[in-house]
Amino acid sequence: MDRSRLFRRILLVMFAAVWIFLLLSLGSFSPVDWPSHAVWPYQAVHNWCGHAGAWVAYWSFLTLGQGVYPLLFFSGVCIGLWLAGNRVSDVLLRTVGTLLLAASFASAIHLIRPGTSGGLPEGSGGILGIGTVGFLRGHFNALVTSIILVCAFMVGLLLAADDLVVRAPALIGAGLSSLKSRTPTIKFNFTTMPRLPSLPRFVTRDSAMASPANGAKASTLRPAADEVEETSGPVLLTRPAITKKVDAPEEVLLTYPHDDPPATEAAHRNADDPAPSGAATIPPVSEQAVAPPERKAIIVKLPSTLKPRQVSPPPPPKDLGEYHLPPWDCLEDAEHGYAETQEQYVRDKAAVLEQTLTEFGVDASVVEIDTGPVITMYELSLAPGTKVSTISGLSNDIQRSLRAETVRIVAPIPGKSTVGIEVPNQEKEKVRLKELMQLAP
Numbered sequence: 001m002d003r004s005r006l007f008r009r010i011l012l013v014m015f016a017a018v019w020i021f022l023l024l025s026l027g028s029f030s031p032v033d034w035p036s037h038a039v040w041p042y043q044a045v046h047n048w049c050g051h052a053g054a055w056v057a058y059w060s061f062l063t064l065g066q067g068v069y070p071l072l073f074f075s076g077v078c079i080g081l082w083l084a085g086n087r088v089s090d091v092l093l094r095t096v097g098t099l100l101l102a103a104s105f106a107s108a109i110h111l112i113r114p115g116t117s118g119g120l121p122e123g124s125g126g127i128l129g130i131g132t133v134g135f136l137r138g139h140f141n142a143l144v145t146s147i148i149l150v151c152a153f154m155v156g157l158l159l160a161a162d163d164l165v166v167r168a169p170a171l172i173g174a175g176l177s178s179l180k181s182r183t184p185t186i187k188f189n190f191t192t193m194p195r196l197p198s199l200p201r202f203v204t205r206d207s208a209m210a211s212p213a214n215g216a217k218a219s220t221l222r223p224a225a226d227e228v229e230e231t232s233g234p235v236l237l238t239r240p241a242i243t244k245k246v247d248a249p250e251e252v253l254l255t256y257p258h259d260d261p262p263a264t265e266a267a268h269r270n271a272d273d274p275a276p277s278g279a280a281t282i283p284p285v286s287e288q289a290v291a292p293p294e295r296k297a298i299i300v301k302l303p304s305t306l307k308p309r310q311v312s313p314p315p316p317p318k319d320l321g322e323y324h325l326p327p328w329d330c331l332e333d334a335e336h337g338y339a340e341t342q343e344q345y346v347r348d349k350a351a352v353l354e355q356t357l358t359e360f361g362v363d364a365s366v367v368e369i370d371t372g373p374v375i376t377m378y379e380l381s382l383a384p385g386t387k388v389s390t391i392s393g394l395s396n397d398i399q400r401s402l403r404a405e406t407v408r409i410v411a412p413i414p415g416k417s418t419v420g421i422e423v424p425n426q427e428k429e430k431v432r433l434k435e436l437m438q439l440a441p
Contacts, residue, residue, distance in 0.1 A: 012082050019076055022060075025053035026068055029061060031120050038121055065126025066109045067102030074098045074160055085403045097159025104152040107132040111145065298350060299368040300343055331434035345426070346376055349402055353378055353421070356401040362390055367418060373429035377410070379418040388412060391419050 030046040032039045033054040047054040060068045075098075078088050088094065110125025110133050123130060136145040350366040357364050363383035370377045380391065388411045399407045402423055410420035 012079065015079050016083065019072075019079055021049060021053070022056065022072060023076075025049045025057045026060060026072065028053070029057035030054075031118065033058065036120065061126060062120060062122065063127050064102060065106040065124060065129045067106035067126065067128055070101040070105055070156075070160075071098060074101075077161075085405075086400060087405060094160050097156045097161075100152055100156030101160055103128055103132055104149050104156060107136075108146075108149050108153070111142075111149065298347065298366055300346060301368070301370045328434060328438075331437075332432055334432045334435040341427075342371055342425070342429075346371055346378075349376075349423070350378055352401055353380075353398065356398060357391075357394070360394055360397065362386060362394070364391070364419075371425075373425075373431050375422050375424055378421045378423065379413065379416070380421065381418055388419060391421075 025047060028046065028048040032043065033045050033047055034042045034051065035055060036058050045051055045054050047057060049056075064071070074094070078094075081088055106125040106129030108129075110123060110129040113124050115123040125133065133145065136148060140148070346369045350369060354364070354366060357380075363386060364380045366378050367381045368379040370379070382388070382391075392409050392411055395407055395409055398421065404423045406424065408422040410422065412418060413420045
C-alpha cells in the first residue's frame, strides 16, 4: 500500500472517531451542564464525554439548534461510504444541500415550538433557526414562512441525497410488494348462520292481475270463482309446486345377423413379418435429458512479458559522429510476475460482476477480459432482448460490488456486439522506460 492511500485511511479513521465523539456528546446533551447559563451553581456534568463533550454540545445546540441532526446524519453517511471504498460525487453540492437542510430544519422546529421548559433559555432552533424565522416573519406571514421552509427542506434534500429521493418511491413500492408476497394469507372460517324462513308476500288480486310481468301467469295464479269469495281486502295467493317425473330412457341393444363378433383377440400380425430381435429397453430419465451446452471459457488477455530485443543500445545516427548512447544499466528493469497474479484476480472479479448482474435481473456473461497495466476491460455478452441502457443504469451498483474507484461503461464496444466495462486495477503495474525502448525495432 502506497503512502497516499495509507494517509487517506488514517484520515478517514480520525474522521470516524470525531463523528462518534460528536454523536455521544450531542446524544447526551443536558441544558444544565457547563457552560450553559440556565442554572447556577453548576452541578456534576451529565455528558458522556465529560466537560469537552458538554462544551461542544452546548455551542452546537446554541448556534445550530436541532439543525445539528441533519449535519450529523449526512456526515456519518459520507464517512461510511468512504470507509467502504466508495466515492461521493458532487461534494460541494451535497455540502450546500446539507447546510440548507440544517437551516430549514432548525427554523421549522423554532416555528412549531419556539421554546420548551427543558431547553435552552434562548429557545429551540438555536441562533440559526431563530434568526431565519425572525427574518421571514418580518416580511411574510406564518403560512408563507412555512411554505418557504418546506421548499427549502425539499431542495436541500435533493441536493444532499438526490439518489435517495428519486429512488424512494420505487424502493417503497418494491418493499410493500415483497412484504405482501411474503405475508401468509389468513383465511377466516366462520360458522354458517342458519337462514331464516321468508315471510309470505301479500298482494292484491287486482295488482297481481295488472302486473305485466305476471300477465302470462295470471291464469295460473287466479283462483277459481267458486273457491274464492269476492272480497275487497288483500288476498294471500300461493302457487302450488309443480313436479314432473321424468322417466330415464331405456337402453336398447341393436344387433344384426351379418355383424362380426367383437374383436377379443390380439392385434393383427402377419406371419411373414420377422420376429423381434430382443426386448426394448427404455433408458433412464437422467440419460434422456439433453445436457446443456457447455459455456465457453473466458478469454483473458494478459500483458505479454516483454523480452529485450536488443542487448545494447542501437547505434547512433551518423550525424552524431563518435557519440555513443548510454548503456541499458542506467535504466531500471521492468517488473515481472504481474501477469500471474493478475489473471486469478480478474477472473474472480468477473464472477462477482456476473453475480451482481444476475441479482438485478440482467442475463449477461463475461466472454473476454482485456487486462492492462492500469485498467481492465470486461466484455459482456447480453442475452437476446436485454437493453444496453440497463447496463449503463447499473454503473453505481457495479462500482459498489467490484469495490472500484470508478467504472466506465462502453456500450457497445465499436465493431463488436458486446458491452465493455472498464475497471481500474487494484494494483497498478509500473511501465519502465527501458522495456519501451527495447521494443523499438
